[in-house]
Amino acid sequence: MPWEELKPMDLKVMFIAAYLAERDTFSQLCRDYQVSRKTGYKWVERYEAEGPRGLEERSRCRHNQTYVVLAIRQAIIELRSIGETIPGPKKIQNDLRQRFPGQDPPSKTTIYNILKAADLIAPRRVRQRVAVYPKPLCKAETPNQLFSADYKGQFLTGAGVWCYPLTIMDHASRFLLACQGMRNTNFKETQQTFERVFREYGLPERIRTDNGIPFASTGRAGLSQLSIWWLRLGIIPERIEPGRPDQNGRHERMHRTLKSTLPQPAAIAWEAQQKHFDRFMQHYNHERGHEALGQKTPASCYLPSPRAYPEKLPEMGYASHVECYLADSNGIINRAGLRIYIGNLLKHQTIGMELIRDDVWEVIFGPVILGRVDARDAKNGYVSIKVSPM
Structure with a gap:
């Protein structure tokens, strides 16, 4: 279009002239001149306040720029x-x-x-940030680099009670760390099983799961109470893509083996059902050779993690250049008069804000990117987090 070759000031003048003529709606006017409505309103406000001078280019430096003596x-x-x-x-x-x-x-x-x-800062290593679905998912070559976890499809016991078997496995050795019958999939009981595993075997580097409850949520970055707890323990949550169980194929293969051993019909007593899971773990870990392990048993290939489970849950830590704020009981952090809603799941958590350019911060929880905030978008003291481009 011809106005693409015009100087910026000429384009603004033509835009204002068309606006004053009132031939089209404001939305159509912005589309014709290929500018956003926000930009169009800004030009109009400056013209009405200062006349043609208000359309001149302005310095992009911050008005509150401070100078150090x-x-x-x-x-x-x-x-x-x-x-x-x-x-x-x-x-x-x-x-x-x-x-x-x-x-x-x-x-x-x-x-x-x-x-x-002054050349007194060595270039720092770029801190790895975790995407919602890391691509590609990394394999594990040694024990405790990666645990996988899932619920084997629920079934009714002979007593008419639903059973949700929770399984946790070391990825590299195929060692089955837990096969626990659960009455539901809530956070508290799931956490108790993971805590028992962590106390017995130590902490992994990552845990891979699907996107179901309680591993994930529809909240900020897909975090859940369980994955927030993992992050504070220094464990990276790793989620497969929806509809891609093949990305956790080793775990799915173990589930097929487990399914083939389940008694039919299911045991009547809850304790009897759990005894079956315990017998399966003994057979799978210590008696059954695995082809991918050269017919060795998973137990012969697994060693506990050197990272012990801490007695006190540590707070989330950040590098010295990252600003830290404690989210209040409503999931809001306050920074220099700005109120930023982080999310209810992250209430009382320590949130990091890393400056990436003037007035723009990346909001993080440990290694997980929650989004970005731009102070210039604030309205009535509130500013929203925008999803960061990955």
Whole structure:
């Protein structure tokens, strides 16, 4: 179209002229000039407030840009260089408070940028972020790199009670860590089974599941109470794509073997049904050779994890350049007057905000990206998280 070759100022003038003529709706006008409604309204507001001058290009620098005086800049560089250990922005910020009492020190981000400009910051390794469905799903070559978990299809016992067998398996060795009959799939009872496994065998690096309850939810990044607990333990939740059970094929193959051994009809007593699961684990782990293991048993290929289950659940930790905020009882964090809704499932959790460009932060929970927030989108003090492009 001809206006694509016009200068930006000419395009704005033509847009305002067409707007004043009132020949089309505002939506159609924006479509004709290939601009968003937000941009169109911004041009109109500036024209009505300042006339043609309001259409001129403006500086994109932040209006609240602060400048650090030379003495503080020099002190930041000096503090970085003294001592046996290399202090980070947080430590330097505390030292500046002592050196310049009564004066607020620069933010940790500003200190980091000053050190970086002085070539005192080595390029940091990019922290791996976890997508909702990591592609491709990584295999495990050694025990405890990856556990897989699933519920074997529910069935009615002879007493008319539903049974949901929860199975947990080490991916590399095929060692069956749990085969527990459950009366439901709620978080509390599932957590108890995982806690027993973690106490006995230690913690894995990752756990792979499907997208069902209680492993996942429709909330932020698909997190659930169970996967939030895993993350605080330092375990990465890994979910297969919907409708792709083949991505957890080893676990599905074990389930077929389990199904072939289930008594028909099902046992009447609940305890009798669990005794059958226990006998299956004994046979599967210690007596049955596995072709993929060179006819060795899973038990002969498995070793417990060196990562012990902690007695106290640790808080989520972040790098020094990441701002940390505690979500309140409504799942909201407050940052410099901005209220950001994180989600009810993440209430009372420590959330990280990593600055990626002016006024734009990536919101994270440990290694999981929750989304991005742009302070310029705030309305009445609230700003929404947008899904990050993966």
